[in-house]
Amino acid sequence: MIINLLAGGPVDYIPNLKEYDSYGKEEIVWAGIDRGVYHLLQFGIKPKVAFGDFDSVTEEEFQEIVCEVNELKRFHPEKDETDMELALNWAISQRPRKIHIFGGTGGRLDHFMANVSLLLKPLQVIEDCMVEIIDRNNIIFFxxxxxxxxxxxxxxxxxxxxxxxxxxxxxxxxxxxxxxxxxxxxxxxxxxxxxxxxxxxxxxxxxxxxxxxxxxxx
The missing domain is CATH 3.40.50.10240 (Thiamin pyrophosphokinase, catalytic domain)
Known part of the structure; x- marks a missing residue:
């Protein structure tokens, strides 16, 4: 299984997601993070699960998310983990072969550095799982x-x-x-x-x- 996570980073940094929507007969699972959920729907991809406090979407956009996504995990904005960390924790618990993170670069530098630091977590808790941050120009992994x-x-x-x-x-x-x-x-x-x-x-x-x-x- 491959899990693809889309966060709410600038759309200009996101590669063509359709290229990551199939891999032979392997199961592909999509999860959206905050505004990334709305972006997935705009790209024509329906996520299995959505994470976030959803403070970066309008009420109209959030209602579209509610209608389209069956499993919605909404959190209070004031919390100890970022939306990305919560989504990554879930992805790790599914024991996939690979995790792709999109929408994790560009925009705020503190968000980007936090996302990169999260790549350390899978190394500590899951063996033989490649976790990559991917944008149009770069792939990052540990x-x-x-x-x-x-x-x-x-x-x-x-x-x-x-x-x-x-x-x-x-x-x-x-x-x-x-x-x-x-x-x-x-x-x-x-x-x-x-x-x-x-x-x-x-x-x-x-x-x-x-x-x-x-x-x-x-």
Missing amino acids: KKPGIHSIERDAEKKYISFLPVSPEITGLTLKGFKYPLNNCHISIGSTLCISNELIINHGTFSFNQGILMVIRSRD
Whole structure:
């Protein structure tokens, strides 16, 4: 199962969602977050569940959401978790193979940074689940130590590696324009910005820490 979450970020940053609406015979489940629920309906996608305090939609828009979505989880605006965190907690509980987050970039910087920090949560509670923040120009995900394969993408050819933990040890990049072998990098390092694959399939590996991977296009 793949769960797609759409938050209420600027529409201009959202990719073509129809490209993520099917994946062979695998079940695709959509969930909307606050104004993202209304955006999903405008895109012709009916979410299974909706989360939010819905302070970013008009009363008319909210009534449309009520009519269209069977499972509506409405929360008080003053709460300990963001709408995104509540939705992600639900998604994790479904034990999917992959979670895509759309509408999580652009707009307010504090919202964006909070959304990126939430990528740490699945690493702690669920194994073998890829969680990605996706917009028109970027894909962001975190990785724990190990050997990880990565495919060449002509559209998003730039690949950057950023330490999230204080230190990444043993970082090795194979199949890249700028390879590394058993390198140690500390948080704040920009050594691994804007690399590129030179073969169709490469690998990156490391022994300790948590690594943020960003795939981008100009």
